[in-house]
Amino acid sequence: MSQIYEKVALIGLGLIASSMARAIRAKGLAGEIVGHARSAETRATALEIGLVDAVYERAAEAVQGADLVVLCVPVGVMGKITEEIAPHLAPGATVTDVGSVKRAVIDAVGPHMPEAVHFIPGHPLAGTEQSGPRAGFATLFVNRWWLFTPLEGTDPAALTRVKSLVEAMGANTDEMAPDHHDLVLAVVSHTPHLIAYTMVGVADHLRRVTHEEVIKYSATGFRDFTRIAASDPVMWRDVFLTNKEATLDILGRFTEELFMLQRAIRMGDGEMLHDYFTRTRAIRRGIIEAGQDTDAPDFGRAVPKKDE
Amino acid sequence: MSQIYEKVALIGLGLIASSMARAIRAKGLAGEIVGHARSAETRATALEIGLVDAVYERAAEAVQGADLVVLCVPVGVMGKITEEIAPHLAPGATVTDVGSVKRAVIDAVGPHMPEAVHFIPGHPLAGTEQSGPRAGFATLFVNRWWLFTPLEGTDPAALTRVKSLVEAMGANTDEMAPDHHDLVLAVVSHTPHLIAYTMVGVADHLRRVTHEEVIKYSATGFRDFTRIAASDPVMWRDVFLTNKEATLDILGRFTEELFMLQRAIRMGDGEMLHDYFTRTRAIRRGIIEAGQDTDAPDFGRAVPKKDE
DSSP states (O other): OOOOEEEEEEESOSHHHHHHHHHHHHHTOEEEEEEEOSSHHHHHHHHHTTOSSEEESSHHHHTTTOSEEEEOSOGGGHHHHHHHHGGGOOTTOEEEEOOSOSHHHHHHHGGGOOTTSEEEOEEEOOOOSOOSTTSOOTTTTTTOEEEEOOOTTOOHHHHHHHHHHHHHTTOEEEEOOHHHHHHHHIIIIIHHHHHHHHHHHHHHHOSSSOHHHHHHTOOTTHHHHHHHTTSOHHHHHHHHHHSHHHHHHHHHHHHHHHHHHHHHHHHTOHHHHHHHHHHHHHHHHHHHHTTSSOOSGGGGOOOOOOOO | OOOOEEEEEEESOSHHHHHHHHHHHHHTOEEEEEEEOSSHHHHHHHHHTTOSSEEESSHHHHTTTOSEEEEOSOGGGHHHHHHHHGGGOOTTOEEEEOOSOSHHHHHHHGGGOOTTSEEEOEEEOOOOSOOSTTSOOTTTTTTOEEEEOOOTTOOHHHHHHHHHHHHHTTOEEEEOOHHHHHHHHIIIIIHHHHHHHHHHHHHHHOSSSOHHHHHHTOOTTHHHHHHHTTSOHHHHHHHHHHSHHHHHHHHHHHHHHHHHHHHHHHHTOHHHHHHHHHHHHHHHHHHHHTTSSOOSGGGGOOOOOOOO
């Protein structure tokens, strides 16, 4: 594939940025890839594994001359880092971000953005429970959705160009209004994460069931929750703090619904439980038919080895 | 490996029974395997795929002459089926079950059990979201825990024999008091399932987010919940109705904890959220170190294919 940008600057070098670096390099989509990370350890790792061509201690240095700047830091620090880099952005450059929340990013980043720069907020719906520069892999975005929430008056050519980059990395693209994005994500990602964190926390506290038992007998169900609850704490703290309204809204719906099922259990209403559990099966089928998950039992994960 | 039982009768031919049949056959652990299923379609499938040597419409016929009878029906019908088979059980036979709840099974099954028969309640902590006779596979129990909750006065030889069968299928065995079993399972399996069902139900109801969006953008988190919420509705209805007290107890703890986190989000208490999310990470590490899950990112599941 041919080069889409001259110089891409990745601000923050975690799972998403390191996957982008690998995918961009694998497909030859940029002439040069540079990065910035706050931690000296991350910077050293990035150089050691050849993730980027150059790495900078200051974000302002990394963005110089870049025609694409990608903000890959936690949502809570996007505003501050934009303030730092703004005076150093090249005129005509595109700035995008990969934050899981869009309204808060637009409010924090927008005011600092120079007029001569195209700011196009984005969000790849892709990730794993692992983090850091070593966690990335080039195929992370294949067949995943990369949503853009362009602001009014966005330059169509700049939007097409950044879309062509992520599509070349294997992603599907779509556009959405920022507030609707935040509501959809509260349903399909943010609230499920909070619930998984909560359930794992409950198990950890329960004194009548030992910590050892929780780990040893972690059956299907809980085991899957622990994967989600192993996600990056800083990223998720910021998600909940910045998508507060939508998360609290969906949490309210969730609690109502949970109380209804809890009451059915208490009253012994088997018919209601059976009907409910039958309906939820259909959604799984839809997701598999849409190519968004595998139909292999238990995700087709490897059977844990046993020493014989 | 050598034969452990002469004739094994599997009562019910779903995921667990069909996995047992395959594992027993693969390792030559029984002289003969017979089965019973209520549905004619299941019986026809079992014969077609060669799951068992013979299949019976009536459970009472299947158990005749069997030295091991395994009850693999939903917890809610264990009592009734035991009443049917009791007069036909061979003296000296062992009867075990694979129900996810133990106190209710003991209360329902125990009173019907003839004195000359060894009743040893059991529960394999293994399964997938799929059900029926075609869903089974021989390695389902490898490195999984198979818990037994033996009653007072259980014959040690009969217990050792049934343990040796499930160990030969690859399982690890352990003993536990029935009520403690039900509490542990409420934490590591039953409550997580109810929560997953609830979250998927909420997404399904939400009119401001379309059904199509929920499926299309099902991100990590929600996607995993849908797998759990695709589990067998009859089995899970019975689990909640029969492990009512422990499930309601853990649900109460869960809701308390969720309200605390919800309040932290509302108040903007980032420090509390960050600390909480950091602690839950450690549990995941414990489960992986205990060999109960893979450390591959996203369970190592296959990247969905994309038409190019």
